[in-house]
Amino acid sequence: MTKTIYLDYHATTPVDPRVLDAMLPFFGAKFGNAASSTHSFGWEAEGAVEVARRRIADLAGADAGEIVFTSGATESNNLALKGVVAASGVERAHLVTVATEHKAVLDSARALEGAGCRVTILAPRADGLVDLDELREAIGPETVLVSVMYANNEIGVLQPVRRIGAICREKNVLFHCDAVQAFGKLAVNVEADHIDLMSVSAHKMYGPKGVGALYVRRRNPRVRLTAQIDGGGHEGGMRSGTLNVPGIVGFGEACRLAAREMAEEYGRVGALRDRLKQRLEEGLDGVRVNGSMEHRLAGNLNVSFERVDGDALLVALPDLAVSTGSACNSHGGGGSHVLQAIGVPAEWAQSATRFGLGRFTTEEEVEYAAGRVVEVVRRLREQRPV
16 A cells, blocks of 8 residues: 555545535636525525535435534534524523533533533443433423434444434424434434434535534424524524535535435445454454444444554554544543543553544455554554563
């Protein structure tokens, strides 16, 4: 291999060339503002936005009018949590979430707590899954929202979203789902899964950075949100600001491609992930998989290596682009809050390495990566005997 192999698809994905081709005209001749309603430049931009909105809605099993464009999933999560609490009218509203959520949810929850909201953060089981009995018991008369992610960005664990949604329906509580890592990779349907609000992002599914969306249910029940950004009343008054037309077009094209290709792609990527796991376990002892393997995103493998320092491993593998956890936390120091929450011992957590495989990962790359990891782990262990 003469290039660095990219195995960090949970941090971001490369833009699919077909997505880029769809976007390029909107950086050039088709530069209109989608809110300009008095001439053809604006009409053309608005039309392109609405095509993308329908494609995103179709992939989610939603109506186009239920898709609100944002700058990304962080904004979508903030709008969902803060918007629902503000619109609830409950004086001391209660929010339920899980300790393994993305920081965009956990930090939003803490901000709400500081403003007087009551927050319950559930501890997951050792496999990363939420305990449904504990979730049901946590919901009370003042609970206005439950927020549980679809697939974890570090350990890839898939939560029982449909059952969580059913519990929320039973309790007459809204259900928000951060579906960033799952959307465009496996079948997500807001009706079947009983999801009332759902955050998604283009750059995790081969679209551009800087554009996301929030699904907001309009009926059975109709979700009410208080906008968090003011200034023009765009997106049905839920999110003001000039729309990122090229980004939205790219997001729509990424959804069109996913609808056509994701089932086959999911199986291929899962087979590559399983091959990587097999090669690591055949070549090394003292390998631990973090989180459930049974309920796991196809492209994810989060493993720890006994008697190996995680940072030393990454330094010794400049030809592999992998990570020790969430890209959002990689500059913040400290351990992974996800691994801490599922009870991974410190000596294992410090060597945890996340491999993220995706659309452009090849069998040759997986074989090379596995061989390099085995080689480097053996060498590091020799330098640090028991």
